[in-house]
Amino acid sequence: xxxxxxxxxxxxxxxxxxxxxxxxxxxxxxxxxxxxxxxxxxxxxxxxxxxxxxxxxxxxxxxxxxxxxxxxxxxxxxxxxxxxxxxxxxxxxxxxxxxxxxxxxxxxxxxxxxxxxxxxxxxxxxxxxxxxxxxxxxxxxxxxxxxxxxxxxxxxxxxxxxxxxxxxxxxxxxxxxxxxxxxxxxxxxxxxxxxxxxxxxxxxxxxxxxxxxxxxxxxxxxxxxxxxxxxxxxxxxxxxxxxxxxxxxxxxxxxxxxxxxxxxxxxxxxxxxxxxxxx
Numbered sequence: 001x002x003x004x005x006x007x008x009x010x011x012x013x014x015x016x017x018x019x020x021x022x023x024x025x026x027x028x029x030x031x032x033x034x035x036x037x038x039x040x041x042x043x044x045x046x047x048x049x050x051x052x053x054x055x056x057x058x059x060x061x062x063x064x065x066x067x068x069x070x071x072x073x074x075x076x077x078x079x080x081x082x083x084x085x086x087x088x089x090x091x092x093x094x095x096x097x098x099x100x101x102x103x104x105x106x107x108x109x110x111x112x113x114x115x116x117x118x119x120x121x122x123x124x125x126x127x128x129x130x131x132x133x134x135x136x137x138x139x140x141x142x143x144x145x146x147x148x149x150x151x152x153x154x155x156x157x158x159x160x161x162x163x164x165x166x167x168x169x170x171x172x173x174x175x176x177x178x179x180x181x182x183x184x185x186x187x188x189x190x191x192x193x194x195x196x197x198x199x200x201x202x203x204x205x206x207x208x209x210x211x212x213x214x215x216x217x218x219x220x221x222x223x224x225x226x227x228x229x230x231x232x233x234x235x236x237x238x239x240x241x242x243x244x245x246x247x248x249x250x251x252x253x254x255x256x257x258x259x260x261x262x263x264x265x266x267x268x269x270x271x272x273x274x275x276x277x278x279x
Contacts (some may be wrong), residue, residue: 046172047172048167049164049224052167052171052179052224052225054178054227057135057278061093062095063095063096063136064133065097065134065137065138066132066136066138067098067101068101068114068138070102070106070140070145072102072144072185073182074104075254075259076100076102080264082260082264083267083268085264087268087271090271099132101114101126103119106142107145107147108141108147108163108213109158111142111166114126114128114129115130115166115169130170134174136276138181138182138229139166139179140181140182140183141181141183141184141214141216141217141218143187143210143211143212143214143216143217144187146213147159147213155213159216160216167226179227180229180270181217181218181220181228182228182229182267183229183230184259185247185262185263186232186233187210187211187242188241188242188247188252191204191207191210191252191253192206192252192253194249195253214232215232227270229267229270234266235259245258245259246259246262247259
């Protein structure tokens with residue numbers, strides 16, 4: 001009996017295989033979940049700005065200004081006491097939001113990160129600049145932190161390329177916000193005295209290297225029609241030497257109180273005399 005059952009099973013198996021082959025019946029296939037492949041986003045190609053067209057700032061009851069740079073900008077303070085006093089003289093009825101993105105020991109190449117990413121400086125969080133609203137952004141040269149790891153000519157080329165990128169990004173993402181370049185106090189031949197142990201010759205080399213970056217920043221603004229607040233030239237005497245009262249004697253790097261006062265006054269004067277902000 002068992003042998004007969006086995007024969008029946010074998011027969012049915014052969015019959016099933018024959019039917020599948022004859023009629024093309026396929027065994028059920030387990031379907032895998034559908035996976036949607038997202039296309040890789042194409043990086044946006046920015047148009048480099050050859051001739052900047054400064055936008056007109058609409059009249060408002062309040063204005064937002066963002067300041068970028070190194071410790072020379074940082075020296076203006078978190079609350080911008082000098083600048084607020086100067087702005088109040090010209091615009092007594094206006095409210096100003098002033099935000100200091102001047103980070104010490106940072107060069108121009110770091111500005112790209114501040115534009116696009118949240119950053120932390122001295123324990124304080126700073127949202128990405130491009131994610132914020134602002135009427136004006138003031139870009140300082142960061143020349144006191146030159147790209148010394150490169151030969152001077154190469155470093156200046158990298159500074160120029162970084163400025164190309166920054167100006168293009170700002171013009172693309174914030175076309176109604178005004179870009180202003182600012183060049184602060186000129187480095188002196190006593191650069192870093194009391195802070196960095198250097199020979200007199202090396203101090204002069206350091207000062208001249210930093211001047212080269214600041215002057216390249218100024219040249220870039222002039223070449224591309226970018227508004228410029230040139231504090232740098234106001235801190236030089238007729239012989240091209242730095243006027244010492246504008247330099248902090250404890251570091252011979254940062255602006256003194258008189259230097260901060262001059263920078264602040266020149267910013268307020270520029271905005272008012274050029275009708276950048278209207279009452």
